[in-house]
Amino acid sequence: MNDALIHVRNLVKHFPVYSRGVLLKKEIGVVHAVDNISFDIMKRETFGLVGESGCGKTTAARLILNLIEPTSGEVFFQGENVFEKFKSASKEEKLGLRRKMQLIFQNPYGSLDPRMTVFDLISEPFIIHKHVPKEEWKERVYKLLSLVGLEEYHAERYPHEFSGGQRQRICIARALAVEPKFLIADEPVSSLDVSIRAQILNLLDELQKQIGLTYLYISHDLSSVRQISQRVAVMYLGEIVELANTDDLFENPLHPYTNALIQAVPIPDPKTKRMRIILPGEVPSPINPPTGCRFQPRCPYAKQCPKEAPKLADVGNGHLVACHRAY
Amino acid sequence: MPESILTVEGLKTYFFTEAGVVQAVDGISFNLRKGESLGLVGESGSGKTVSALSVLRIVPRPGKIIEGKIEFNGHNLLKKTEEEMRKIRGNEIAIIFQDPSSSLNPVYTIETQLKDVITAHQTQPREQAREKVMELLKLVGIPDPETRMMEYPHQFSGGMKQRVAIARALALEPKLLFADEPTTNLDVTIQAQVLGLLNDLKKKLGMSLVMISHDMGIIAEMTARIVVLYAGRVCEIARTNDLFEQPRHPYTAALLEAVPRLDMRKTLQVIPGNIPNLIEPPSGCRFHPRCEYSQDICAKKVPTLEQVGPDHFVACHMWQKITLKGERASHE
Numbered sequence: 001m002n003d004a005l006i007h008v009r010n011l012v013k014h015f016p017v018y019s020r021g022v023l024l025k026k027e028i029g030v031v032h033a034v035d036n037i038s039f040d041i042m043k044r045e046t047f048g049l050v051g052e053s054g055c056g057k058t059t060a061a062r063l064i065l066n067l068i069e070p071t072s073g074e075v076f077f078q079g080e081n082v083f084e085k086f087k088s089a090s091k092e093e094k095l096g097l098r099r100k101m102q103l104i105f106q107n108p109y110g111s112l113d114p115r116m117t118v119f120d121l122i123s124e125p126f127i128i129h130k131h132v133p134k135e136e137w138k139e140r141v142y143k144l145l146s147l148v149g150l151e152e153y154h155a156e157r158y159p160h161e162f163s164g165g166q167r168q169r170i171c172i173a174r175a176l177a178v179e180p181k182f183l184i185a186d187e188p189v190s191s192l193d194v195s196i197r198a199q200i201l202n203l204l205d206e207l208q209k210q211i212g213l214t215y216l217y218i219s220h221d222l223s224s225v226r227q228i229s230q231r232v233a234v235m236y237l238g239e240i241v242e243l244a245n246t247d248d249l250f251e252n253p254l255h256p257y258t259n260a261l262i263q264a265v266p267i268p269d270p271k272t273k274r275m276r277i278i279l280p281g282e283v284p285s286p287i288n289p290p291t292g293c294r295f296q297p298r299c300p301y302a303k304q305c306p307k308e309a310p311k312l313a314d315v316g317n318g319h320l321v322a323c324h325r326a327y
Numbered sequence: 328m329p330e331s332i333l334t335v336e337g338l339k340t341y342f343f344t345e346a347g348v349v350q351a352v353d354g355i356s357f358n359l360r361k362g363e364s365l366g367l368v369g370e371s372g373s374g375k376t377v378s379a380l381s382v383l384r385i386v387p388r389p390g391k392i393i394e395g396k397i398e399f400n401g402h403n404l405l406k407k408t409e410e411e412m413r414k415i416r417g418n419e420i421a422i423i424f425q426d427p428s429s430s431l432n433p434v435y436t437i438e439t440q441l442k443d444v445i446t447a448h449q450t451q452p453r454e455q456a457r458e459k460v461m462e463l464l465k466l467v468g469i470p471d472p473e474t475r476m477m478e479y480p481h482q483f484s485g486g487m488k489q490r491v492a493i494a495r496a497l498a499l500e501p502k503l504l505f506a507d508e509p510t511t512n513l514d515v516t517i518q519a520q521v522l523g524l525l526n527d528l529k530k531k532l533g534m535s536l537v538m539i540s541h542d543m544g545i546i547a548e549m550t551a552r553i554v555v556l557y558a559g560r561v562c563e564i565a566r567t568n569d570l571f572e573q574p575r576h577p578y579t580a581a582l583l584e585a586v587p588r589l590d591m592r593k594t595l596q597v598i599p600g601n602i603p604n605l606i607e608p609p610s611g612c613r614f615h616p617r618c619e620y621s622q623d624i625c626a627k628k629v630p631t632l633e634q635v636g637p638d639h640f641v642a643c644h645m646w647q648k649i650t651l652k653g654e655r656a657s658h659e
Contacts (some may be wrong), residue, residue, distance in 0.1 A: 052514035164602040193370040193602060194541050198585035198595035220514065223544075227587035227595065250589065264519035265589045266544030270567045272590065279516045280522055284482055 002039040005182060005214045007229055011037050011073035013059055017287060029287045033059040036073070038312075041182075046208065046215040048229030048246070050222055056238040057218045061184045064216070065101055077101065077182070079288035088190065099129050102175035106187035108167035112159040118145075118170055119155040125177040144173040147210075149203060151316070167197035169203065175208070181187065184216045189224060201228055222265050228249055231318075234258045235285055237294045240312060244319040254321040257295045301325055331398075332503060332535050333359040333382065338395035340374075340381045340539060344413075347606040351377045351390065353559040356632070359503070364529065364536045366546040366567070368582075369556035372602050375539045378556075379505040383420055384412050399503070418448050421496035425508040427488035431480040437491055438476040444498045463494040486517035493524065500532060507539040522549060543586050547571060552638070555579050556614040558603050561632060565639040574650075575641040578614045580651040612644065620645045 015031040020303040034056040041047040049057045062068045066086045069119045075082040077100065082174050085097055105111045112121055122141045126132040132140055142152050161166055168188060175183060185204065189197040199223060207213055219225050225232055226246055233243040234255065242255040253259040260277045279298050285291055292309050296302040312322040340352040348640060352374040359365045367375040380386045382397055384404060398406040399420065407415070424430045427459040432440055441460040442453055453545050464472035480488055489509060496504060506525060510518040522545065529536050538549045546553060546567070555563045555578065563576040574580040584596035600617040603609055609616050615625035630642040 052516065112393060115433055165601065194543070195370055195582060195585050195598040196601070198587075199597045201587065202597055204596055222515070223587040223589045226589055227592060247592075262589065264515040266522070266542065266548040267588060268543035268547050268571065268583065268591055269588075269590075270547045270571055272547075276519060276523075278519050282486060282517065283514075 003043060005043045005045075005078060006041040006216075007062065007074075007076040008040070008060075009038050009074045009076070010077065011060065011063055012071045013056075013063055013068065014071045032238045032286045032289050034063060034070075035178070035289075037233075037238075037240045038315060039233055039240065039243060041214060041216060042231075044212050046217050046229045046230065048203075048225040048232040049216060049218045049235060050219060050220065050225050050232060051235035052261075054237075054283060054286060055235040056286075057235055058186055060235070061103065061186055061216060061218055065103060065184065070237065084086070095129060099131070099178040100180050100182070101182045102178065102180040103184045103186065104168070104171045104175050106190050108164055108171050109159075111171055112174075114159050114169060116158070117155065118150075118157055118159070120123055121159070121170060122155075122173050122177055125174065127176050131178070140177070143179055147176065147207070148173045163196070164192050165199055168200050172200075172203065172207070176211075176243065180213070181258075182214045182216070184218065186218045186314050187220070188217075189221065190221065197224065198267045204228060214222055222250075222262060237283060237289050239294060239322065240320075241323070242311070242319075244321075247315070248317065248319055251321075254315065254319065254326045255323045256297075256299050256325070293322075295323075298323065329359060331358040332361045332400060333390060333537075334396070334398040335378070335382065336396040336398075338378065338381055338397065339393040340377050340386055340390055341393050342390040344389055344606075350608055351559055351605060352394075353608075355556070355559070355561050357554045357561065357564060359535055359537060362533055363552065364538060364550045365625060366541065366550035366553040367537060367539045367556060368541065368546050368553055370541055370602055373556040375556050376507055377559075379422060379507055379537065379539060382418055382505070383422060385416075390417045414448070417444060417496075417501065418499045419501050420503045420505070421499070421501040422505040422507060423489070423492050423496050423509045425511050427485065427492045427512070428480065430492055431488060433480050436477050436479055437483075437536050441476070441495055441498060443492075459498070463498055464491070466497070466528070467491070467494045467537060469494075469521075486513050486520060489513060489521055489628055490524070493521075493528070498531065501534065503535045503537070504529075505537045505539065506546055508541070509564040510545065511540075513540075518545075525549070525566060540598065543583065555582075558608055559605055560613055561640075562614065563639075563641045563643075564632070565636075565641075569636065569639055573650065575635050575639065575646050576614075577618045577620050577644050577645075577649070577651065581619075612642075620649050 011034055013034040015033055016027045017029040017031060018025045019028045051057050063070050067081050086094060120139055122144055123137050126137055141155055145152060145154060150169055189200050217229055229246050232246050232249050233240050236257050242258045250262060253262055260279045263276045281298050290297050291309050293305060296305060310322045310324045312320050314320050315326055336356045338355045340350055342349040342351055355378055381392050411478045438460055439461060442456045445459055446453055460476055461472050464476055469475055469490055473590045512522050513521060540546050550567050552566050554561055557578050563579050566603060574583060582597045585598055587595060598617055611626040611628050612630050615621040624644050630644050632640045632642045635641050
């Protein structure tokens with residue numbers, strides 16, 4: 001296996017919750033958005049991060065990019081400590097690091113300025129990072145457009161003239177304009193139509209092969225995660241409960257939550273009949289998460305589990321799971 | 328064969344916008360049998376929601392039903408007066424929408440909202456309605472209904488709100504329920520709860536169900552028969568098993584190949600191009616610009632629905648000349 005591009009170590013993010021009022025604002029609780037997660041992302045790998053809404057997957061992505069400050073923990077990018085670098089480094093160095101890590105969002109309608117042409121949108125990173133001389137802008141923009149499957153004449157148009165799928169292509173081109181090594185895709189196909197999703201998933205796959213990108217693919221849609229990722233981590237209430245190779249995880253899930261999550265996804269084949277475990281209740285509030293195993297209140301097997309929280313441990317083959325029953 | 332509860336024939340619903348006339352639903356026909364679960368599948372703009380709204384005659388302006396026939400239990404709904412329609416809505420046909428937060432009124436308690444539905448249609452004192460509300464909330468699996476019914480929608484989670492919306496739709500025991508993407512906003516584990524609930528209730532109350540979704544997985548699981556829509560027209564109607572095993576319309580086949588599956592990794596086949604603009608839809612077959620089997624005739628003539636097997640209809644000029652790979656055939 002080739003070496004890791006990203007190391008995430010004991011990453012924690014807590015958001016304090018305050019009571020109402022201006023003068024007597026008191027901290028009344030803490031949202032445990034991300035609670036002590038660690039994982040590595042290998043070079044040229046697609047690492048999937050799945051979980052239901054509120055499990056902390058987007059917060060994790062924002063922490064890795066240092067868009068928000070972590071409460072504690074470290075992220076290393078190519079061996080460099082990202083947080084320390086952002087604290088101490090000069091402006092140029094920070095920009096240099098930003099260039100290597102990019103992000104595409106779920107909603108391609110909200111992430112493009114409606115008053116800029118596609119050419120302006122894609123060349124804007126050139127202004128910020130100054131890595132392309134002005135004479136070459138045109139050539140580079142055209143190259144990026146063809147890379148994401150758009151035509152040269154699209155450069156003069158405005159975002160509203162494009163469909164959702166095309167807009168997502170523009171967002172991808174814009175992210176690629178700075179020649180990143182690492183791309184975080186946060187639900188990149190969730191707002192697109194089913195017939196368009198395949199186009200974008202295949203595009204991401206091709207780009208990875210062509211320019212050797214590394215992805216962190218975040219989604220709640222397990223089918224697309226299975227399609228695109230090599231390894232997958234499952235999050236529940238701010239913690240990673242299971243991490244394994246994609247096929248391993250989907251064919252042999254060890255954590256009851258992963259299993260329930262997989263069983264809950266309807267399969268487009270009427271002949272597949274499955275044993276569905278319907279989880280009772282809902283995800284508890286991350287303000288006062290259950291002590292010990294956080295999944296325990298909804299877990300069908302939790303009757304005899306010890307009180308302390310299970311640790312994420314390797315059960316062989318790089319398959320990590322945090323469940324008392326699994327080891 | 329059980330008789331039809333709903334027959335839609337040649338329904339056309341257009342939207343008269345400033346930019347032009349949007350032909351959102353353009354000659355859709357299908358029927359629904361008593362006690363059946365029918366799926367309406369399509370992407371955004373395929374006309375699935377507008378079809379449902381047309382049946383209930385609640386198409387928002389500037390939309391208008393231009394022509395067609397909607398027969399429910401032997402009555403043509405398009406001939407009914409507004410007063411008569413009011414009695415049918417809720418009482419006989421109900422609908423659940425995608426977003427439960429916007430379909431519940433934030434300033435009234437759950438109890439008030441459910442009571443309103445009951446007392447608007449039935450002449451019973453509000454005290455008795457309270458009993459009924461409690462019963463309904465219990466039916467849809469809301470724990471501790473006595474206290475929860477006095478709360479407001481914002482105190483409920485998404486899944487719980489959708490349960491309330493279902494309870495409201497079922498309050499008057501309708502014969503026909505439209506579920507328009509009822510779980511799209513919900514997490515998968517909650518989605519499983521809500522789909523399970525809908526299935527149970529359908530059996531318990533003997534309703535007919537029209538399930539509207541873009542998710543082939545949900546449709547496969549919930550329905551017995553499927554109507555595939557594309558750009559405001561019907562492409563294919565078939566029993567669920569037949570449709571997944573042997574799709575006859577190139578669009579259906581392509582759609583099945585384009586959807587990632589949880590139980591296998593496969594090469595996703597891309598459908599080129601985009602969903603057409605319905606102000607100036609493509610001539611002839613609306614799918615022809617994106618269809619790999621397209622011939623001259625496809626751009627000239629609108630295909631009609633032809634029967635290709637028991638309960639299997641397809642609207643494609645080329646269906647006899649092409650063999651489509653089914654989802655299964657290509658992997659086994």
